[in-house]
Amino acid sequence: MKQPTLLAMDFAALRTLRLLYENRSFTETAEVLGVNQSAVSYTIEKLRRAFSDPLFFRQGGRVVPTERCGIIVTSAMRMLDEIETLATPVSFDPGAAEQTVTIACNYYERQIILPGVVKALRERAPGIRITALNSTTQGIQLLKMSDADLLMGPLQADGHEFYSRTLLSERxxxxxxxxxxxxxxxxxxxxxxxxxxxxxxxxxxxxxxxxxxxxxxxxxxxxxxxxxxxxxxxxxxxxxxxxxxxxxxxxxxxxxxxxxxxxxxxxPFEVFLVWTTRTHKSAMHDWLRKLILECVAGQPEPEPAHTVSADG
The missing domain is CATH 3.40.190.10 (Periplasmic binding protein-like II)
Known part of the structure; x- marks a missing residue:
């Protein structure tokens, strides 16, 4: 069998590698990609030969990455993000935009933040469609796997690939x-x-x-x-x-x-807007993030809760 070279690897193969590294499961990776498990195994086998490294091994029923695999995935993520940025138009016209943005959020954000954002989008960029995902506690993972473009919630992510802004202070x-x-x-x-x-x-x-x-x-x-x-x-x-x-x-x-x-x-707690390097330089996403911040800034502070003095 001919030894595959790194130059023969495509971005789809690197995305498969990244997903397997994040999911630690061939089955879950296949489900995300919409392919069968044998297709994932075939791609990983090609990458193993190309990098001359096993990349993953099984330990106690779990899929565990090698040390070199972690280094490769870190570089591959930066490369994939940069390519996606290059494919994004530099200029952005809200009125002419036709795109779908996926936002991971929960009840609070859908009730308090999203209505104002949707209203503003209908007025300024009616071609932008929003898909809201229930994030529960998995919002950061949804961002990592590119299943969500934005996260709104009380979770703040650590790591060089994440960016965040404070939306609201609550109690x-x-x-x-x-x-x-x-x-x-x-x-x-x-x-x-x-x-x-x-x-x-x-x-x-x-x-x-x-x-x-x-x-x-x-x-x-x-x-x-x-x-x-x-x-x-x-x-x-x-x-x-x-x-x-x-x-x-x-x-x-x-x-x-x-x-x-x-x-x-x-x-007291804070609600954050979080995104990754994948969309950080996108003109459309930059505009949308500013719109969300603008909508939230226009919200009044909540009224003080009722209380009475100790003497009535």
Whole structure:
């Protein structure tokens, strides 16, 4: 069999190598590429001969890359990103653009940030289409695998291939029925943790920062109801003695049936916009990132949560 040379390798082969390195699975890599597993194995075998290195080996049922494989993938990623940048038009006309952008985000960003962005796009760049992916805790991985172009959320990535900007600063508040006795008094930590709670679990994929803060205080909520999302939560707690803890801007989207009260465990956090070197120099993506920042900058700060003085 003729020995393949590096010059004979195409960018599709290098992308296969990168995906296998990130997924550590021939099956998952084949699914991402939309090919069968034997096609992935054939490509990796050609790369092994070209680089004179096994690249991957199996250890305890896992696919493990060699040290040299890591070096090759790092260089290949830079090369693929640069080629993609070269293929992107230098100038960008929003009114004439016809492109699809994939944004990884969750309920908060779809409720608070995305509506304003979509409205602005319909006015300025109606040909740009948005696909929103549920990122859960996998947003960084979605960016790495090029399954998403942008990530909006409370996750900030480390590494030379990532860029980020702060979109919003947030903190948690309590919401409860307007007739709840706790709605008209300062909410002490002891009252807060002992009150019956409807707790948002985000499907078990994410722990809110206020829960982590309670862990450090050695406290645990009296959870009597778990829900996967803050959506419609005000309807659940209305007319009950339940308390829920949600981000301030989410609480403001709820109806007047509930009252927003200052939390003794606000656990401030930031929401970021994250992208990679793949789109960093793209004129279209640069324009879109600036548009998102502009839309967020136009948002008012959330109203202070209700509180009362200790003497009423």
């Amino acid at each position: 948690y508040v309590c919401v409860m029925d307007r007739d709840n006795p706790l709605a008209d008094q300062p909410l002490a930590l002891e009252q807060y943790v002992s009150a019956p709670h409807a707790t948002v679990t985000y499907g078990g994929t994410w722990r809110s920062r206020y829960l982590l803060q309670l862990d450090t205080l050695g406290q645990k909520l009296n959870t009597v109801l778990e829900v996967p999302s803050p959506a419609g939560l005000e309807k659940v707690i209305a007319g009950t003695d339940l308390i829920a803890t949600v981000p301030g801007r989410v609480a403001e989207t709820y109806s007047d049936a509930v009252r927003i009260v200052q939390s003794p465990c606000p656990a």
